[in-house]
Amino acid sequence: MATFLVKTEPGEYSFAQLVQQKRCMWSGVSNNTALLHLRTMRKGDDVLVYHTGDERAVVGLARVAGAPYEDPQRPGLNAKGEPKFAVVDMTAVKAAKTPVPLMRIKDDAKFKNFALVTQGRLSVMPVEEPLAAVLREWAGL
DNA sequence: GCCAACGTTGGC
DNA sequence: GCCAACGTTGGC
Numbered sequence: 001m002a003t004f005l006v007k008t009e010p011g012e013y014s015f016a017q018l019v020q021q022k023r024c025m026w027s028g029v030s031n032n033t034a035l036l037h038l039r040t041m042r043k044g045d046d047v048l049v050y051h052t053g054d055e056r057a058v059v060g061l062a063r064v065a066g067a068p069y070e071d072p073q074r075p076g077l078n079a080k081g082e083p084k085f086a087v088v089d090m091t092a093v094k095a096a097k098t099p100v101p102l103m104r105i106k107d108d109a110k111f112k113n114f115a116l117v118t119q120g121r122l123s124v125m126p127v128e129e130p131l132a133a134v135l136r137e138w139a140g141l
Numbered sequence: 142g143c144c145a146a147c148g149t150t151g152g153c
Numbered sequence: 154g155c156c157a158a159c160g161t162t163g164g165c
């Protein structure tokens with residue numbers, strides 16, 4: 001079972017909305033690297049949800065509800081003739097007891113090669129297991 | 142509001 | 154195919 005981290009601007013879609021809806025289609029990912037990561041998601045994988053903007057913290061946990069699929073709102077093919085945009089369904093698990101601020105992650109040497117720190121604009125990324133466990137512990141998830 | 146770090150676009 | 158210009162993301 002893998003763990004991922006996804007970013008969202010809470011003014012557009014927040015973890016609280018996901019909790020309220022219980023399930024959502026995670027869409028709007030356009031960056032190619034992010035899409036590559038999204039396509040590696042599998043049912044049952046964990047997803048740490050991070051709020052950008054004023055919050056800048058890991059705020060909750062979700063779970064991948066099924067295999068990624070083509071974005072029904074944005075049909076279109078890439079150069080290889082594959083669907084260009086992918087989405088994935090996820091369900092809310094629970095909110096972090098203690099949101100984990102970006103500063104705390106940046107300040108810890110363990111995370112110095114973590115994509116959240118090194119690739120500021122990447123919106124979907126895998127979280128390797130030792131680090132995923134640390135984030136879960138810090139967040140109380 | 143600024144700007145660094147990318148990604149994308151379009152002229153050549 | 155290169156690269157300058159432009160757009161976007163997201164931290165500060």
